[in-house]
Amino acid sequence: MKIFTIANQKGGVGKTSFATHFAFYLIEKGMKGVFIDLDTQVNASYTLEKSFPSSKYAHSLFQDNFSIDNSDEKLTLFLGSNELAEIYSNSSVNEVTKVFYNSIQILKQKGFDFCIIDTAPSLNSSLVAALFSSDYVLSPIEPEKYALQGIEKMINLISNIRKQNNKLIFLGMLISKINRRDPRHIKHYNQLMEKYPGFVLPQAIGLRSSIAEAVDIGIPVWNIKKSAARVASKEIKTVIECILEKTK
Ligand SMILES: Nc1ncnc2c1ncn2[C@@H]1O[C@H](COP(=O)(O)OP(=O)(O)OP(=O)(O)O)[C@@H](O)[C@H]1O
Ligand SMILES: [Mg+2]
Secondary structure, three states, rough: EEEEEEOOOOOOOOOOHHHHHHHHHHHOOOOEEEEEEEEOHHHHHHHHHHHOOOEEEEEHHHOOOOOOOOOOEEEEEEEOOOOHHHHHHHHHHHHHHHHHHHHHHHHOOOOOOOEEOOOOOOOOOOHHHHHHHOOEEEEEOOHHHHHHHHHHHHHHHHHHHHOOOOEEEEEEEEEEEEEOOOOOHHHHHHHHHOOOOOOOOOOEOOOOOHHHHHHHOOOHHHHOOHOOOOOOHHHHHHHHHHHHOOOO
């Protein structure tokens, strides 16, 4: 089971839109997986629940006695909920991390091909737990100044976690919601490429309302039959194929 965390403490940069599409894609390729929504906003749960109804909750992965039966479902969805907020406030980072890591080891024994973890826009202990338990981390980023300012913190966190989890691979930054006709976006894109050569995925995802529409109705953008959705689909699929190539 390959474990991917999608993380950036900056909000609204496209984490959930990418994470949900990644899951749809892998399932369509015949894989079986787990999706963990670690965000009290429950956006990913909303999008995926329509195709993959669930009564499992992500907060159960932070409890000592976690167990799970074998499942034939294509996607086992661990829903986000408000209970996640209590976990962060009631226990130390080390405790939270240890318990979550143990739950992931249990999931690993159940024959899943992948696990995608969508995280909240904050530096909380569940993010540390997710990174500590993952093989790969991807950071979507918007080409806006505030987002650029935040990425440094994210990179520092990843390199600190790597001191304890040396198998964690940073797949890089995924530029999302870029308007290639906007000189400000192009300027910020170029700044990122200059400052972090090798850490920015060569493929980017444009500012495309069909992506927002798809996650709203709970389907992948490639199932929207509009010509505008075709470009968005191609962009997302190219990014996913690039990631799969890197993680073979
Ligand atoms: N490529 C895109 N083009 C246009 N809109 C997008 C794109 N990607 C995401 N959106 C929209 O932007 C908003 C934020 O996206 P999303 O929820 O994926 O970001 P996020 O990083 O998960 O946010 P949060 O940090 O709040 O969890 C959503 O309304 C979504 O529909
Ligand atoms: Mg989100």
